[in-house]
Amino acid sequence: MAGSHDEAAIKKSYMKVFYLLMGFTALTILASQIDTFFATMFGHTGGTYVNMTVGLIIATIKVVLVMYIFMHLKFDNKYLRAFVYVPIFLFIVMVFALNVLETFNHP
Amino acid sequence: MSLALDLRHEPVSGIPHGKMVMWAFLASEIMFFSGFFGAFTVLRNANIDIFMEGTTHLNVAMATINTVFLITSSLTMALSILNLEKKNTKMFQVFMGITILCAFGFLVVKYFEYSAKFEHHLLPSKSIFFAFYFMMTGFHAAHVIGGIIPMVWMFLRSFTKKGYTNHVRVEILGLYWHFVDLVWIFLFPALYLLFPGAHHGGH
Numbered sequence: 001m002a003g004s005h006d007e008a009a010i011k012k013s014y015m016k017v018f019y020l021l022m023g024f025t026a027l028t029i030l031a032s033q034i035d036t037f038f039a040t041m042f043g044h045t046g047g048t049y050v051n052m053t054v055g056l057i058i059a060t061i062k063v064v065l066v067m068y069i070f071m072h073l074k075f076d077n078k079y080l081r082a083f084v085y086v087p088i089f090l091f092i093v094m095v096f097a098l099n100v101l102e103t104f105n106h107p
Numbered sequence: 108m109s110l111a112l113d114l115r116h117e118p119v120s121g122i123p124h125g126k127m128v129m130w131a132f133l134a135s136e137i138m139f140f141s142g143f144f145g146a147f148t149v150l151r152n153a154n155i156d157i158f159m160e161g162t163t164h165l166n167v168a169m170a171t172i173n174t175v176f177l178i179t180s181s182l183t184m185a186l187s188i189l190n191l192e193k194k195n196t197k198m199f200q201v202f203m204g205i206t207i208l209c210a211f212g213f214l215v216v217k218y219f220e221y222s223a224k225f226e227h228h229l230l231p232s233k234s235i236f237f238a239f240y241f242m243m244t245g246f247h248a249a250h251v252i253g254g255i256i257p258m259v260w261m262f263l264r265s266f267t268k269k270g271y272t273n274h275v276r277v278e279i280l281g282l283y284w285h286f287v288d289l290v291w292i293f294l295f296p297a298l299y300l301l302f303p304g305a306h307h308g309g310h
Binding site: 007010011014015017018021022025028029031032051052055056058059062063066067069070071072076077079080083084086087088090091094095098099101 | 120121122126127130131133134137138140141144145148149152167171174175178179181182184185186189193278281282285286288289292293295296300
């Protein structure tokens with residue numbers, strides 16, 4: 001990662017991730033209104049649990065972006081990547097599994 | 108013959124020791140917060156009405172401002188590492204300074220948020236939702252404070268005659284700081300936003 005060209009490329013990728021994170025934050029806030037949108041459009045809140053699922057998917061995309069670019073996992077050793085993926089994978093599966101369960105209990 | 112152990116092993120993995128240790132620490136941190144998220148979801152499932160009522164008291168605007176603070180500080184932290192690596196001390200100081208300001212900004216907003224809750228007698232004892240709210244955001248805020256201390260130290264050291272040149276250490280601190288951002292990425296929707304039929308007003 002030497003040379004000014006690489007530096008410019010890295011800076012560019014950082015900025016891209018920054019804009020994406022900001023955009024996804026706005027999307028998360030919009031996602032929290034999906035049920036309200038359904039209620040006004042169709043008269044019933046068909047999309048109540050959709051909020052949560054969409055929000056979690058967006059959060060997962062944000063986490064992957066931060067880890068890959070800001071935390072340099074993209075450039076890191078594959079052993080380190082494997083070591084990090086396990087707890088992250090378990091965490092995301094757990095959060096999703098529990099929320100899916102809840103969705104069935106409180107539709 | 109010396110009995111002392113020589114523990115200065117070469118990193119076989121090709122990863123600096125400090126970085127490996129920080130990742131191991133962060134892996135354990137993920138598990139620490141997993142406990143909270145797991146308990147949060149299970150108990151929310153059992154007390155859905157209390158949790159939904161609780162969310163209506165939270166201030167989404169303040170939490171959004173804090174999200175912006177953390178994302179911005181993540182970017183400036185990454186840029187400060189890049190600049191120190193290129194031996195550009197001036198820009199390192201600028202970006203590290205912005206990172207510290209954002210971190211303090213986060214805490215100031217959190218202070219106002221907490222004091223509004225206290226004013227309305229919304230304490231951890233009020234309901235299980237508020238117990239979770241204060242535990243999760245409290246531990247997260249403690250992590251922010253934990254990040255500020257070494258950041259300020261490195262920032263101040265860079266102004267001394269000797270300067271600060273250890274970019275690997277800043278990178279390791281950066282890993283921690285990005286992790287603090289990651290936790291918030293999940294906390295923000297889980298606590299403030301994603302509740303079926305939540306009304307966004309809050310204090």
